[in-house]
Amino acid sequence: MNFILKALFLILMFFQANYAVSAVNETQFSPPNNSEAYVIGKTNNGCIFGAKALPLQGNGYLLVHLERQRYYGHPVLIQTLQELAKQAQQQQLGILQIGDLGQNRGGALPFGHRSHQSGLDADIWFNLNPKSYANANKQRSNIKQPSMLNPNGKGLNAMWTNKHRKLLELAANMPEVDRIFVNPHIKQDLCTTVTGNRQWLQKIRPWYYHDEHFHVRLRCPKSSPECIKQAPISAGDGCNATLSWWFKKHPVTHSAKKKIKIPKACQI
Ligand SMILES: [Zn+2]
DSSP states (O other): OHHHHHHHHHHHHHHHHHHHHHHHHHHHHOOGGGOSOEEEEETTEEEEESOEEOOSEETTEEEOOGGGOOOEEOHHHHHHHHHHHHHHHHTTOOOEEEOOOBOTTBOOOSSSOSOOOSSOEEEEESOOOGGGGTTOOTTOOOOOOOOSBOTTSSSBOTTOOHHHHHHHHHHHTSTTEEEEEEOHHHHHHHHHHOOSOOGGGGGEEEOSSOSSEEEEEEOOOTTOTTBOOOOOOOSSOSOSHHHHGGGSOOOOOOOOOOOOOOOGGGOO
16 A cells, blocks of 8 residues: 555656756746747847747758758748748749858847848749759759849840749739848849839849849738837839949948847847
8 A cells, every 4th residue: 555655646747857957948948928930120129039940841942051051931921921832832933942041039139230130031033943952962052043134244145034033923912021122133133123013022122142042021910019120111112213323433431330229028
């Protein structure tokens, strides 16, 4: 009898100890307000709680540069990328090679970008050729990422095709997508070639570089009131003076470096 009581006592102690450990872990690591995912701040000064990892490959896409471990984002970003890849595959545009999203808690990246901090940004390569990753190493870090620009910097080269235009249209038409950054030459190409519905061109924004990848940025999720929105894009297709500005010579201005105040909730 004594033995049975002793055994029962030991079993009880075991469960209590385990329960105590899991309770501590839960309170330590649960995001604020117990929301599933929560964005704080701006894309270039913020962070995210409850980010999800994009699986390393899926229908119509594969992640590249796995060694950087920048494959985390808001669940809506993960869904959007998976949906875009699926649609691109259905339309036979190729397999998407997806580069950086963000870190698992967001925040500033040690190199490469100022944005990608709040789980709402992702880079997708223009290289849609499946042959390009046939000999990829384990980390997929040795795949070529060719530019779509001519070597003299004027206009686009022969690698640029209608498939790229179609892919940008698919991405821009996704309701969660706020804007997409591309090289000014790419925006200009779209301005001169796209016929019919040009509404989606509004979301395509000219920006420095972005000649070998495009950058997709989602709008602030409604469930994240502390996510700071970017200024809205002005109406129209953007094929105007704001685009031609990029092709004029203008002095390079270096604005004084402001001291960045990181949101408190991100300072963990
Ligand atoms: Zn980017």
